[in-house]
Every structure is written in structure tokens, then in C-alpha cells.
Amino acid sequence: MLSKMRREVLEAARDYKYLLNRGFPQKASLDFVSANYKLAPTERSLLLRCVHRDEDSEAVRGKTVHQVRGLGLVIDGYNVILTAASAVEGLTLFLCDDGFVRDLRSSYTKNFESPSVNKAVSYVARAISELGVEDALVVLDKNVSWSARHAELLRSRYGIKAATAVRADIAVLGSSGVVSSSDFVVLTRSKRVFDLAQFIVRSLMPGAEVIDLQHLLRA
Numbered sequence: 446m447l448s449k450m451r452r453e454v455l456e457a458a459r460d461y462k463y464l465l466n467r468g469f470p471q472k473a474s475l476d477f478v479s480a481n482y483k484l485a486p487t488e489r490s491l492l493l494r495c496v497h498r499d500e501d502s503e504a505v506r507g508k509t510v511h512q513v514r515g516l517g518l519v520i521d522g523y524n525v526i527l528t529a530a531s532a533v534e535g536l537t538l539f540l541c542d543d544g545f546v547r548d549l550r551s552s553y554t555k556n557f558e559s560p561s562v563n564k565a566v567s568y569v570a571r572a573i574s575e576l577g578v579e580d581a582l583v584v585l586d587k588n589v590s591w592s593a594r595h596a597e598l599l600r601s602r603y604g605i606k607a608a609t610a611v612r613a614d615i616a617v618l619g620s621s622g623v624v625s626s627s628d629f630v631v632l633t634r635s636k637r638v639f640d641l642a643q644f645i646v647r648s649l650m651p652g653a654e655v656i657d658l659q660h661l662l663r664a
Contacts, residue, residue, distance in 0.1 A: 516622065
């Protein structure tokens with residue numbers, strides 16, 4: 446995992462953003478800069494998840510709300526919980542160019558009994574309480590093993606309203622509440638978005654490492 450960025454990775458990120466802004470296809474642009482700068486898989490993942498066309502990242506920023514007190518919040522469950530779990534495990538997170546925090550882990554355990562995931566869920570429950578939302582719903586992907594059991598644990602152990610859906614992203618998008626996710630496609634298709642993972646990391650886990658990529662790209 447990237448705890449320190451190589452200078453070449455930042456140069457690759459800038460070149461990648463330049464190509465995207467010029468209208469070049471995403472995959473071709475990513476393949477080109479990855480080969481040119483000899484990026485490792487994790488470094489390539491950083492560009493894919495955290496660097497976007499300026500027009501698209503600004504669109505997400507424009508619909509981001511920073512205060513959700515009294516509002517309804519619908520949460521892309523595994524997305525948010527597992528990002529928080531990465532922070533619990535001490536993995537580096539990145540503040541991306543759209544203002545949202547993401548991790549770079551390629552695979553996750555979705556075992557709610559694992560210490561890191563269990564701790565992450567407790568942070569989600571605490572954040573929901575502290576934010577003072579009118580209503581919060583965590584949506585879990587039904588295709589994930591034991592998702593029904595996970596939803597039941599959220600309800601019984603943490604008092605969190607939870608449901609499963611065949612396509613969690615579609616269910617989240619179809620809701621009327623403020624959407625919490627770091628999935629860029631979900632964010633671009635939502636009307637109002639809130640970075641719950643970032644709230645958790647900034648407010649409840651001040652020791653977590655977050656590299657401000659958006660600032661580095663502007664420098």
C-alpha cells in the first residue's frame with residue numbers, strides 16, 4: 446500500500462488527468478501512463494480511483510453536502526464500511542480530486558466478525574448518531590455471501606437500519622436521501638452526496654493516514 450508516493454506517480458497522475466481532460470479514452474490513457482512510468486498495480490489503482498476529468502470531479506464537488514443533520518442518508522454499505530476498515534487496519538487512504546476519500550485495497554474480507562470490520566461498523570453507527578440525520582439506511586449487496594446476516598447484525602447489534610438489494614448501487618441511486626458512497630459512478634449519478642467515510646476518518650479516527658492527492662495535483 447502507498448504510504449509515500451513516488452515522484453513518478455504524481456507525474457503520472459498529472460499526465461493522466463491531462464489526457465482525460467483532452468478527451469482521450471480512460472483505459473487507453475491509463476494504460477499509456479502506467480507503461481510510461483512503470484506503475485505498480487497499486488499505483489495504477491490510485492490513478493483509476495482518484496484521478497478524473499476536471500469536469501466530472503467538479504460535478505461531484507458541486508453536489509456534495511457537508512451537513513446532513515435532519516436529512517435522510519442512504520449508505521452504500523460495504524463501500525463505506527470497508528473503507529473505514531482499511532483505516533482501522535492502518536492502511537493509507539487518499540483524498541481524491543473529487544473531494545472523496547478512498548482506499549486502494551484490491552480485495553476485502555466481508556466478515557463482520559473480523560476485528561477491523563467490526564470496529565469499522567461501530568464507527569459507522571457512532572457517526573450516524575453524531576451527524577444527527579433524520580433517517581439512515583445502510584444498503585448491502587445481496588450477492589455478497591452472508592449479506593442477510595450482516596444486515597441483521599447491523600440492526601440487532603448496532604441499531605442501524607439495514608436492507609439488502611440485488612444491486613446495492615441501483616437501490617442507493619433510487620432512494621430520495623443523500624447518498625453516501627465513494628463509488629465514482631454512484632456519485633456522478635446521485636443528486637446529493639456526502640462522504641461518510643471521510644467524516645469517520647477525520648472526526649473519529651484522527652490518527653488515520655490520508656494523503657491529500659487533490660492538493661498535490663494542484664501544486
